[in-house]
Amino acid sequence: MPVKHQEPFEVQIPECEGDILQIHDLHFAYPDGHIALRGVNLSICAGEKVALVGPNGAGKSTLMLHLNGILGEQSPVSIAGLSIDSNNLPLIRALVGLVFQNPDDQLFSPTVFDDVAFGPLHMGLPEEEIHQRVKKALAAVQMDGFDDRLSHHLSMGQKKRIAIATVLAMQPQILILDEPSAGLDPRSRRSLINFLRDLPITMLVSTHDIFMVKDLFPRMVIMDEGKIVADGATLDLLEDEVLLETHGLEVP
């Protein structure tokens, strides 16, 4: 009496013509009336690594939650040409790998293996493929052999790596990271930066770590009060001390 859990669905990635991520005039207000986004426009081309900076409360996290349809059921966001609606949602969640700021929110399963397998398992992939993907994802974050460990016994740096592995296993087209270097010691931070540099995936990374931005991201987007106030080459924007100080950022 074999039990079919769900028909596996084919993940067919549409040809990306130019921009993998497009946002046109995105507005959002929380149910309590707090306005978080006031007209955001952003496009990211496949292969780009973009930093998203800005003070606390600028709307960075809210924007990120829109990118795979957790907030805003029908928003003017399109991923690889797919608009976000209830039909496309499963595919979009496979395309967009969203890593939350606190790995304790992201790692909710009993073991590391279960957590990394969660995404592929819920995509309906066959068992062998799931095992392969978990292995590959753990190898990619240099955490091979941690399968049977309990997530909550790991250090912060290790947890962050596992959290990234949980979405890498879904083989996303774009990686969205919320403050990946926060709370890491210098060595873990350095190895995270090297790891992100070598990762051949489009990424949008929200951070307060201006030095990491300078090191890693050719393009930088500054957000403040729910709007994008600057978008350009990192080296140019970092020259503009007045701009950085108006929006509460460090001058490196």
Place this chain on the structure above:
Amino acid sequence: MHVHVFDQYHYSQSRIHNLDPRVKVLVTVTFILSNAILPDGAWPAFALAWLLLLFANDQSNLGLEFTFKRSFVALPFALVAVSAIFSPLGEPLVEWNQGFITLIPTDFGLIRFLSILVRSWLSVQMAILMVATTQFPDLIHAFEHLKVPRILTTVIAFLYRYLFVLTDEGFRLLRARDARSAGLPGTKSGGSIQWRARTTGSMVGQLFLRSYERSDRIYQAMISRGYTGHIRTLNPHQMDQKDWRMLGFSLIIVILIQLVGWIR
């Protein structure tokens, strides 16, 4: 920083661990039902049920006394049945005069009380064994395959998941309180009962708000990775020969228990 006070799964390899979770759920439920409908004072039948339980304990590699040691959690609930001792249906045994109350235990009542005690004690042990040998996702899965409504299984799964979140958050709050509960040498720290009650009250409120928000974030992390309301597991759920054999064997024993209980 998690607590595992509720995670009663005991990792091991055994015939019971390897059984299909459906078999374990079915046998446990039938066993509990069988205990419930046995007549009062059917001691040979209770003994047979106990033997089945011992056999299951033995097969699980957890040790014969495994469930016995854990069975006392149910005792407080069995105490509710104490009033059965004073059932007016039987012959009075003694008469206790406590001022204006007269208590008369009867033989019928005493037998009824002991039977309830034994029934609950046996049933709880089987349930403990089931939980100790089945991983939680598998248990949920078994319920789903046994056609328990989805809404119930999902509620159970989330209850279990967020129990950990809640206790974690609680321990963090307690630790933060302890860290600030300073006292001068020779004086008692803390204030009046009223003050303590107020502090506890706001801690409970905080606990609710924090775990509410945290559970929201965990849920977001789950749907980000494709969660659609089904708990899934990689364990294949396939009834094979050993599952059918164990199911058949257990059901036969349960029928035997019933026969022994009713035929005197």
